[in-house]
Amino acid sequence: MKKLRVITQHFNKRNIIMALALVALVVVFMKYDLVTAMDIIGEPDYNSPVDEDVNRYEPDGDEYYDNDSLGVFLIEYDEAQIENFIVANVAEATDSSHLVTSKGNEYPVANCLDNDLSTMWQDGEDGYGEGSELKFSFDDDVRLRCIRIFGGSGKSEKKYFENGRVRDITVVIDDLACPVVLEDYNGYQLIWLDGDVYCDDVAITVNSVYTGSEYEDTCISEITFFAE
Structure with a gap:
């Protein structure tokens, strides 16, 4: 054993x-x-582009805009959503072109900043102004939260539909670009930025439009930037 x-x-x-x-x-x-x-x-x-990734957009000549970390999307406009924000002061605004009539009347991008829906920016290109660019510079870096836009003529409902209205745009924030599709809506729309967005300039490029029933001029009546 x-x-x-x-x-x-x-x-x-x-x-x-x-x-x-x-x-x-x-x-x-x-x-x-x-x-x-x-x-x-x-x-x-990890810096290479990801094909077929719906959260990424590849603009020509710009960086990738990763919506996983910073969402940019259109939401229904409501005054209550912006009441706690401040209006970012635009120090300078420029446009790639604007309409100058035979009588010398001008429709520059400055008209988008006057809180008056009866005035507007109108493109100065032949056709509907696809490719037109509006640039806005702030006094200093701001924490941008949303962009309020009236993407057509706000003078009247009749004028809204007679002229071109902005449809596809590219919003560029400090060289980061993201596409936004606006609705054909006779009123304000809100582009919401979901994340920490610190910048001192914003550019908006018109890629396509809703065509007008009478005129080929594309209009934007108001653009307002809200920050914290």
Whole structure:
């Protein structure tokens, strides 16, 4: 009986040693396979564009705008949503073109900043002004929260539908670009920025429009920037 007990103890110790050795061997092979795989595929490039990613937009010549970290989207306008924000002061506003009539009347981007829906910016291009760009610079860096826009003529409902209305736009904030599709709505719309957006300038490019029933002039009556 004593001899049998000694043999059993020896057998158990040997099994434990073999098991530990097997585990160590598996770990070594796993590490080797991982290193080999990394040698083959290389380190991942987290800055490279991701194809077919609905959360990313690739504007020509601009950086990627990652909506995973900063959402930019259109929401229904409600005064209560902006009552706790302040209006960011625009120090300078420029446009790539604006209408100058034969009588010398001008429709510059400054008309978008006067809190008067009867005045407006109108493009100065042939056709509907696709590609027109409006630029706004602030006094200093602001924490931008939303952009309120009236994307057509606010003079009257009749004038709204007679002229072109903004549809697809690209909002560029400090070289980060994001597309927004406005509704064909005779009223204010709100572009909401979901994240910490600190900037000192914003550009808006008109990509496409809702066509007018009478005129090819595309209008924007008001643009207001709200910050914290």
